[in-house]
Amino acid sequence: MSENALAIWTRAQQTGRLDEVDQAIDLGLRAIAAAGVDHPDRVTFVSNVGTYHLTRFGFTGQVADLDQAIVHLEHGVAAPVGPNHALFRCNLGTTYLSRFEMTGQAADLDRAIDHFTRAVAITLHSTYLGNLGAARWTRFGIVGDHADLDQAIKALHQAIATGDNDPNRALFLGNLGAALHSRYEHTGDLTDLDQAVDAARQAIAADPGNPNLSYFLSTLGTTLHSRYERTGDLTDLDQAIEHHERALVATPDRQAGLAMRLSNLGTTYRTRFDRTGRLSDLDRAIDAGQRAVALAGDSPRTATWLSNLGISYQTRFERTGHLADLDLAVELNERAVAATPDGHPEQGIRLANLTSAYTERHEHTGDVADVDRAIETGRRAIAVTRDEHPGLPAFLANLGMAHHYRYECTGDLADLELAVVRKQRAVALTPADHPDRAQRLSGLGMAHEARYGRTGRVADLDRAVECGREAVALTPVDHPDRALRLNNVASAYHERYAHLGSLSDLDRAVEFYERAVAATPDDHPRLVICLSNLGNVYLTRAKRASSLSDVDSAIATTRRAVDATPEDHPDRSLRLHNLAQAHLERFEQARAGDDVDLAVDLALQAVRTTPEGHPRRGLSLSTLSTAHQARFRHTRSLLDVDSAVTAARLALAATPDDHPNRAARLYRLALGYQNRFDAGADRPSHDELATLISQVDAVRAAPPGDRIMAGWAVGRLARALGEPESARRLLDNAVRLLPSVASRETSHTDQEHRLGGRIGLVGEAIGAHCALGDPGGALEVAEHSRGILLGAQLDSRTDLTDLATTHPELAGRFRLVRDNLNALDLGTDVVERRARLWTEYDALLDDIRSRPGLDRFLLPPSWKELRPAAGEVVVLVNAGWGQGDAIVIAASEPVHIPLPRLAAADVTSWATEMSDAINDPSPLVGELRRQRVVSDLLAWLWDAAVGPVLDVVAPIGRPTRRVWWMPTGRLGLLPLHAAAPRGGPGALDRVISSYTPTLRALAGSRGGAPASARRQLTVALQRTPGLPDLPATAAEATSPQSGHPGTVISDDQVTVNRVLAALPEASWAHFACHAGTDPRTPSEGCLHLHDGPLPIARISRLELHAAELAYLSACATGQVGWRHANESIHLASAFQLAGFRHVIASLWPLDDRTAATAAERFYALMPATSSAAHAPYALHAVTCELRAALPDRPHLWASLVHSGP
Structure with missing residues (x-):
């Protein structure tokens, strides 16, 4: 009977008939009963019946069949060891493993592994090894013991090696692929992943008709998916989808693995969406995920499928912005976490997915509870994850982002520090060639930028730029996240521009923001972020370049961002604030009242939509204060100035003591107090002033520019309120910070721009010293704060x-x-x-x-050390707040001369009127205007400044005494040397005048020895492309050459390279050509040559030896920019830096004939020597001759100036 039962069972396996299996069981039971207890084959009969029940389970799926199989097989292994003992143990192990898969009872899995291990100990049969490998891999998936995984892989390798003809070889290969993939997921070893792909491919090839084909296809799809995630190879991803699709087709509708196949397919489709942005892939991912969850039942894999579907919903939210998808994502991930027991190998990833969902919902809704939950779950995810787990970097990045968002809600610096630490570790653990490295670098860059915003540490800004650039470089051009990474690096560049002022950073910010907008689909929810940022950077460029078109672009772009932002969105207040700022800037440039009203209204909306305690509330209040102050200047309404003060107080109260923006908000409050005081309203109390002063002293984290403005504003207020000593100290401290504004890392042009906005500060600091009777202190302030860029270049020329x-x-x-x-x-x-x-x-x-005797190397000298360089007399002239001052520096102590009629506002007014008159293009009216304005200007200069000074230093007599004028601020635009009362003698009749920006520059010009030979270079252009002809230059070119042969370069031979090549050979140089000036960026000034401009920057970098005299008979070669008057940046100073001891230049353009006449007479009066020491005397004589010939046309003779010893 037993033999008949075995034959029927064998046939049933081929026919698939359940009734035949039942017949085999019936005959087997009857055989056992007939054999008796002592029958030698009883053990075999009993074990066979157990095997038949196991087969029946394959047909019915009923646990009762497994129970019966175990009962019979346990009898088989309980008997003494016989020739089939290993087989019986293997069958029993298989049955326990099957029951575990049905019930999830861990004890059954342990028993299965025990029996397989015993079977292998008896004989290394491929089937026993294969089963042992499968069981240990399964237990690893439950318990997470890596020893199980390693032993599983070892057993499967042995099974394949020993079972070339084993009918289950394909299954062993499939299991090996899955096990290797599991180990890769926990170690990140790419070798395991490559071997997993290879094993899965071999499994499919080994037996294409194998009933486990769907499993092999699914395994290959999963391993290829993982390899794509590790390498970024799109071919792997496309093949992964193909194999998952085949696996799904090969899986019967009722098979238990169908849900897993669907979930895997959905996950792979979602990944391809992440890479390509195709919405059809995302829809397929959600459809497959929904079907998987619907089929899950009580499977132990349900948590995985819930988590996968949750990620897909979150991804769709990120693309469409539908909050219902995000809520579903949170719910599904919560269910996945709840269904995952502690210690489960996938617990970490499910917690991390929930962290991400909570963080995303917080970002959209602003709900602090969500970000708190995100941090809690993120910490749990990391706590349960081994250090070598390849998912750890992603978990760390998620937690870092959650800390980042909570910092933005609460302002707690500890959260921001944790965000940086977590993200740094995430990047450090991510291999250089990992596709997710770009994402993690971009996130780290954001955290560094945020920390800079909180602490002011420039190193964080540099790191933010570095991370952002690397992230963009690693991101494929067609990647859907490229726009986000472009946006992030643009933000870092923008922030660094705000700190350092480098125009190259600003240009890159604009470029990257524009590329981010262009790369973002119109229906993408992220577009609003890109638009907001682009509008903001347009506004920044508008302020830098006074560009109304950029302001209009800023308003249009930011308005789009505001209109696309829901009323309840947490970022709406920031976008309203940005729009208010843009309207404020257009008001400043175009003076349209509608803009300032809109700015006030928008700033109010920003304040009202920013919760109390939110870190951005101070920003909104500060902008509201600025808008009210702007409207006060427009309307003079005291209501506006009161509102400005109230908003500024609240902004300051909302700003932590160590916040970098605190100084800017102190400035706003001090400015509001000043405006209210100047308007005749209430003055701030002594206590309010004292509080402001103490807070300015305490600010350390703010950028230098903001600290300067705060100190300046509070210092001015202190002086107005009768606190001169406090005013002096605050203004001195602000002046000392000026070199920090012109960051050395930026270009010369950028440094100019940063310094240009502080032109009045030095004058006020000088005035504060003079008010206290301290001319020496005033002189030191002037010496150390004027010509900062010039001083830096002088340092760079120090003789070594x-x-x-x-x-x-x-x-x-x-x-x-x-x-x-x-x-x-x-x-x-x-x-x-x-x-x-x-x-x-x-x-x-x-x-x-640190070396002996070199402790003062390149340190600035005190004014007392420089006093011998003054020669006869140097006069510092300063137009301050309300009145001016002059300080006379000679061999004795400096002497202070009050100038009560010299106010900064009057200087600005006269400089404006003179500039307008000089540049008036109308032939007759312009000429008459120039005559009148310059005559009136010279008379005012005499009465307000020059006359009182010369009454002290140069009584009436022959003009033999040398005076070096050292004007501050916009006084440097005016001809002090030609000042004169109407109808009477003036400065030309009392002194020989020269100019110097600082005492140090004068000392430097005296330091070199005079030229030993006169080698003349003459550059003359009658015709310059695109500019008016200069016909008199032909005759002018002969003047310097008379009696002194040299090199003449004229007309189309006057090229930049030829002139630069000729200058080192010349000791005297004469330029008769057009010059260009740029009032906003003086270093962009140039000499216009035949083939293009020769800019100041190139001239000043020359190092010429024995260069004696440069005569710049060109347009406005000594004219400085309005915003940079204290820096003395013009062609004359460029030639001095290049090495010329004496320079003749012009404050404004001269007509061609007058310039030629002046040059001819100058050279005629110069001695025939190599030295140009007589230059100031010769120029003085020429000016007097021109004055005698053209007494009513001072604009033709008051322009020429001398600089040098």
């Missing part, structure tokens, strides 16, 4: 002879770094390159100063 004698190696290194810093600012990484050079420069400087 002494250093080279004692420390030649140090001198060589220092010269190399210095020369690199003096090179033109070319390339796209100017800021980074200059930062590296300045770091090296500072280290070398510290090293040099």
